[in-house]
Amino acid sequence: MNSRKNSVDRIALPGRRKITDLVVRTLCLVATLLALVPLLSLLQFVIVRGAGGLSxxxxxxxPRPVGEPGxxxxxxxxxxxxxxxxxxxxxxxxxxxxxxxxxxxxxxxxxxxxxxxxxxxxxxxxxxxxxxxxxxxxxxxxxxxxxxxxxxxxxxxxxxxxxxxxxxxxxxxxxxxxxxxxxxxxxxxxxxxxxxxxxxxxxxxxxxxxxxxxxxxxxxxxxxxxxxxxxxxxxxxxxxxxxxxxxxxxxxxxxxxxxxxxxxxxxxxxxxxxxxxxxxxxxxxxxxxx
Amino acid sequence: MMKATESFVPTAEKGRVVTIAERESAILPAEKIRSVDLRASFGATEVLKGITLPILERQVTAIIGPSGCGKSTFVRCLNRMHETAHRATVAGRVLLDGRDIYRAGIDPVAIRRRVGMVFQKPNPFPTMSIAENVLAGLSLTGERIPHRMELVEKALRQAALWDEVKDILPRSGASLSGGQQQRLCIARALALDPEVLLMDEPCSALDPIATARIEELIHELGDHVTIVIVTHNMQQAGRVADHTAFLYMGELVEYGPTDRVFTRPAEQRTEDYITGRFG
The missing domain is CATH 1.10.3720.10 (MetI-like)
Incomplete structure (x- = not known):
């Protein structure tokens, strides 16, 4: 279904529009990934640093006074x-x-x-x-x-x-x-x-x-x-x-x-x-x- | 305008003295509603410019006219729905059984109970099941409903929808087809046992088959309920209505029995509209 739709697109779209489409789509994808980077790296950071202290x-x-462990x-x-x-x-x-x-x-x-x-x-x-x-x-x-x-x-x-x-x-x-x-x-x-x-x-x-x-x-x-x-x-x-x-x-x-x-x-x-x-x-x- | 007033008496009766006995034997249906010099505006724009029109009891009255002529506004004035819009105002009178529904101290909520309404686009409540939609008018006002299932079945049968939905009553009202949704909305209105049913272009969002079913339904309901139907489809007015009123630019141009209005319009503008010369 999907591949058929794509093949129709490929036939119907002239070269220039195909390229524009590809460029814009790639830009959107890159922007989305960039936006996700801070969120994911923040989560990763907190998990990596925090998991060790979790008990x-x-x-x-x-809380215990300073010096007393635990x-x-x-x-x-x-x-x-x-x-x-x-x-x-x-x-x-x-x-x-x-x-x-x-x-x-x-x-x-x-x-x-x-x-x-x-x-x-x-x-x-x-x-x-x-x-x-x-x-x-x-x-x-x-x-x-x-x-x-x-x-x-x-x-x-x-x-x-x-x-x-x-x-x-x-x-x-x-x-x-x-x-x-x-x-x-x-x-x-x-x-x-x-x-x-x-x-x-x-x-x-x-x-x-x-x-x-x-x-x-x-x-x-x-x-x-x-x-x-x-x-x-x-x-x-x-x-x-x-x-x-x-x-x-x-x-x-x-x-x-x-x-x-x-x-x-x-x-x-x-x-x-x-x-x-x-x-x-x-x-x-x-x-x-x- | 005078023409319209004259033809309030169906033409067959014209020139003949109507005896009281005849009136009482219901040869002439009683007037259920009469608008008197009804004016309606949105802000400074006057949409209805003084409409005086009778709606006869247990008859189907069609309101026709080109887009923007005020047909929808007119019916929305008959159950005090017009005023719910922003900056909308009404002047003049609407007599329901001879009593003005715009007089001081009248609760619009009570009027809407007696005068039901079906809208252009089917609007079942998406958060409710089919059965709950039918009972919505009662449940939303917090009333106790003694015989729920009987009422659901009765209303859905009246709306000619029962056979199609009797096995799927708990399903969402939004899961039905457009035509079924519209009949569900009719059932919802009928469950309140209204005296009058206003229909604002009820078929304009539907295909011909669904339209035919709704028209059939209007025919059947017309014997028990007073119906006012707004339509821009003149064939539809011809098929379902006993009386037809033609509105143009916020004024009533002509009113009379449907066949008379369509075959021998008294006004040039009516003829032009019906024959498709404008609108």
């Missing part, structure tokens, strides 16, 4: 999950509802202001967001806390979730919305049960991108969640997280900590990947089942 202890033990960063893994969970609880619902508002009432002046603000917010450096939350929560509560870290990450997620939700809702054909309205379905129900439902898989992808980005943020956490050497006990205490732990260990002078930092980097990448795959699987499953 059961790393995933289950608390120990792990289980508290940082839990901490990252807690922080991302907190951020998601605030950022995802807020972002999705904002996206719905922008898509449904996008012509109003308020919507234009909101959209512009979201775009500005997504351009704000994450360390500035960290400083803002420091002033807002850490100073007033008089302590670094997991909640403050969660809020900082939520603010970073918000514009991504809102704008991707808006764009995906706009992609849902008007005909589906009209079909629901013409059946005597009130507008809010049509939006939730038909439009949002149809766009759900795409929105989930946008949300996952935001979550993945939040999971890897370091700068805003330095000012808010700080770090901790112990298991998280309360949300109004400082909490450890993988990125901050990686940062702390990587700038330390100790060989053992460097090894652990690489291993932690691998864990973080794996964590984001697992979250991503799980979310995709969940959404596809739910959409098919219905």
């Amino acid at each position: 059961w202890d790393l995933l289950t033990q608390l 120990g792990g960063m289980a508290n940082a893994i839990v901490g990252t999950l807690v922080l991302v969970g907190l951020a998601s609880c605030v950022g995802i619902p807020l972002g999705i509802t904002t996206g719905i508002y922008l898509a449904e009432y996008g012509h109003t002046r308020t919507a234009r202001v909101v959209r512009f603000s979201a775009d500005v917010l997504s351009g704000v450096p994450s360390i500035i967001v960290g400083m803002f939350v420091y002033g807002l929560m850490v100073v007033t509560m008089k302590r670094f806390s997991a909640v403050a870290g969660g809020v900082a990450l939520a603010i970073l997620m918000l514009p991504t979730v809102a704008r991707s939700t808006e764009e995906l809702l706009k992609l849902v054909p008007t005909s589906l919305r009209e079909a629901a309205l013409a059946l005597g379905v009130p507008r809010w129900r049509a939006t939730l049960r038909v439009v949002l439902r149809t766009a759900a898989p795409g929105i989930a992808t946008g949300v996952m991108l935001a979550v993945a980005r939040a999971a890897g943020e370091t700068a805003p956490l330095l000012f808010t969640a700080l770090n901790s050497r112990f298991w998280p006990t309360s949300l109004d205490r400082p909490i450890a997280s993988l990125p901050v732990q990686i940062f702390t260990y990587a700038i330390s002078p100790y060989e053992e900590w460097h090894r652990q930092a690489w291993a932690a980097a691998l864990v973080l990448v794996a964590l984001v990947l697992i979250l991503n795959v799980a979310a995709r699987f969940f959404v596809r499953h739910r959409t098919d089942a219905r």
Whole structure:
């Protein structure tokens, strides 16, 4: 089938067009490979350097003081999950509802202001967001806390979730919305049960991108969640997280900590990947089942 | 314009006193809908420029006219769908059983319940199965549906689709062919037991065989439901409609029994359009 199509091409295309086609196709292929190089080499680098430090202890033990061999960063893994969970609880619902508002009432002046603000917010450096939350929560509560870290990450997620939700809702054909309205379905129900439902898989992808980005943020956490050497006990205490732990260990002078930092980097990448795959699987499953 | 108003009474009855007894014995079907000086706009552009037109009960009324004449806008005003578009406005009145559907305090949602609609392009809900699509009007409004399967079968039979899909009801509505999808959309509208069914060029995306099936269906439904069908296919209007209205540039040019409009049009513009001189 394929070879037949190719032979037809070869007969039909004059020489010049054939060459142009080949050149452009090759260029596209080369560009694609070039774009993949950083991603693949990064993964390779992290795996090669991190795999050595990976151990059961790393995933289950608390950090040990300098000089004592072994120990792990289980508290940082839990901490990252807690922080991302907190951020998601605030950022995802807020972002999705904002996206719905922008898509449904996008012509109003308020919507234009909101959209512009979201775009500005997504351009704000994450360390500035960290400083803002420091002033807002850490100073007033008089302590670094997991909640403050969660809020900082939520603010970073918000514009991504809102704008991707808006764009995906706009992609849902008007005909589906009209079909629901013409059946005597009130507008809010049509939006939730038909439009949002149809766009759900795409929105989930946008949300996952935001979550993945939040999971890897370091700068805003330095000012808010700080770090901790112990298991998280309360949300109004400082909490450890993988990125901050990686940062702390990587700038330390100790060989053992460097090894652990690489291993932690691998864990973080794996964590984001697992979250991503799980979310995709969940959404596809739910959409098919219905 | 005056011509159109005069021929509101089917010509066979013209010049004869219609007795109350005759009216009551339904020689003249009652008016289900009447638009009165209906005007509709998108922003500053007026698309309908004062349409006064009756729609008779349990009859099929065809709206014909060239592209952009306002046919679709007209039917979308009859179930308050026009106003859902951006910057769309309506003025004038639409009487449904003698009561204006645009008067204050009327819930458009309730009107759309009574006046169903089928669109140009089949638009089943892709996330729902065939059965769920049929019940969508009820399930999406959160109503409890007591006899689900009975209702699904009844609506699909009415839409002449039951025999083709009875074994694949859990499959996605989007997996059907275009013609089947359109009949699914008709079944979805009929499941709400509407008093009026608006059809906006329901066959324009379909092949001749699927078109013939839908036309047959319109014939059968016409005995129970009031149907308004927009079409730019004049043969189709001739085949399915009891009455035909010709719209041109947002105005009603002529209205009357279909055979009269097609064989003895009273207006030059109608004749020109029907004979294919423009449009």
